[in-house]
Amino acid sequence: xQSVTQPDIHITVSEGASLELRCNYSYGATxxxxxxxxxxxxxxxxxxxxxxxxxxxxxxxxxxxxxxxxQSSFNLRKPSVHWSDAAEYxxxxxxxxxxxxxxxxxxxxxxxxxxxxx
Amino acid sequence: xxxxxQSPTHLIKTRGQQVTLRCSPKSGHDTVSWYQxxxxxxxxxxxxxxxxxxxQRGNFPDRFSGHxxxxxxxELNVNALLLGDSALYLCASSPRTNTQYFGPxxxxxxL
Numbered sequence: 001x002q003s004v005t006q007p008d009i010h011i012t013v014s015e016g017a018s019l020e021l022r023c024n025y026s027y028g029a030t031x032x033x034x035x036x037x038x039x040x041x042x043x044x045x046x047x048x049x050x051x052x053x054x055x056x057x058x059x060x061x062x063x064x065x066x067x068x069x070x071q072s073s074f075n076l077r078k079p080s081v082h083w084s085d086a087a088e089y090x091x092x093x094x095x096x097x098x099x100x101x102x103x104x105x106x107x108x109x110x111x112x113x114x115x116x117x118x
Numbered sequence: 119x120x121x122x123x124q125s126p127t128h129l130i131k132t133r134g135q136q137v138t139l140r141c142s143p144k145s146g147h148d149t150v151s152w153y154q155x156x157x158x159x160x161x162x163x164x165x166x167x168x169x170x171x172x173x174q175r176g177n178f179p180d181r182f183s184g185h186x187x188x189x190x191x192x193e194l195n196v197n198a199l200l201l202g203d204s205a206l207y208l209c210a211s212s213p214r215t216n217t218q219y220f221g222p223x224x225x226x227x228x229l
Contacts, residue, residue, distance in 0.1 A: 004160075032216045043122075043208055044161070044220040051216060090160050094216055102149045103216040104174055105163035 002027040002093050006109035013081050014117045021076040021112050023091030031093040033074040034106065035065055038088045047089075050074060061085070086116045120145065122211050122221035130227045131199050139194040139224045143211030149173075150192040151218060152184060153208040161208055167192050196226075204228045 003026045013019050025031060032051050036044040048059025055067040065076045074091060092106040123142045131137050143150050149168045153161035163176035167186035186192045190211075196203055204227050210218035 034217075036220070041225075043222040044210075046217065046219065049217055092160075097216060098173075102168060102173075102212060102214050105151050105153075105166050105176060106161075106218060107163065108153075108160035110158075110160045 002031060002095050002107050004091050004093055004107055004109035006089075006091055006112050008112045009110070010113045010115065012115040012117055015083055016080050019076075019078045019081045019085070019114070021089050021091075021114070023074045023076065023109060025072050025074065025091075025093045027072075027093060027095060029095075030069065031095045032097075032103065033065075033067060034092040034094070035059065035063070035074075035076045036090045036092060036108075037061075038090065038111075040087075044090065047076070081114075081116055083116045083118070086114055088113050122147075122209055122219055124207075124209050124221040124224050126224060127222070128225045128227075130229065132229050133199055133201060135199050135228075136195065136197045137199060137226060139196075139207050139209075139226070141192045141194070141209030141211075141221060143190050143192070143209075144213075144219055147211035147213050147219070148190050149212045149214075150186060150190065151210045151212070152192070152194045153210065154178070155206040155208055155223070157205070164194070199228045201228050 005024045035047040092108045096104040151166040152164040155161040165175040170186045181197045206223040208223045209221045212218045
């Protein structure tokens with residue numbers, strides 16, 4: 001079965017500084033990879049996704065992520081964080097796609113809580 | 119374009135009771151998945167509905183059941199509630215792609 005590890009429970013970054021959130025997955029092949037963000041008491045918003053092709057993917061709000069097959073990683077980055085980026089970030093993997101369309105439910109990591117210092 | 123909607127927003131129940139949560143998918147989405155998110159944890163997959171049938175199920179007991187209607191909306195039912203069922207329940211919808219879009223969730227508190 002697949003699994004996702006987000007090694008950092010909490011990360012504190014100063015406003016304007018760069019950010020990298022780590023995500024490692026365990027799966028025998030290349031999964032589908034996602035990053036979601038969740039503000040307190042809210043649902044999850046999709047930041048970006050990787051299915052195939054270019055290993056550097058761009059998302060919303062200035063985020064990007066790089067898929068590294070050799071390291072089984074899909075780390076999320078942002079060159080300059082804003083106070084509004086403070087939230088919980090989740091990495092997720094999906095593994096099976098149906099021939100008629102659609103895909104299996106996702107497996108999530110436990111999340112990284114991002115704190116922004118003024 | 120309305121996103122995924124869920125009702126109710128909050129719900130308080132007592133142990134042993136039954137609860138029904140509702141989800142309306144984004145327009146054009148025919149697949150609905152349900153997740154349970156305990157406090158401080160990542161979402162855990164409960165099950166997925168497609169063409170009014172349960173297509174995939176996570177590691178949840180039979181107390182958790184669901185339904186999908188012809189208009190693609192869905193219900194999640196939980197019987198014999200336990201204290202441990204207290205969580206945020208998230209619904210996600212998807213078109214015939216790999217990407218899931220989440221609703222705001224229903225916060226269930228079991229006393």
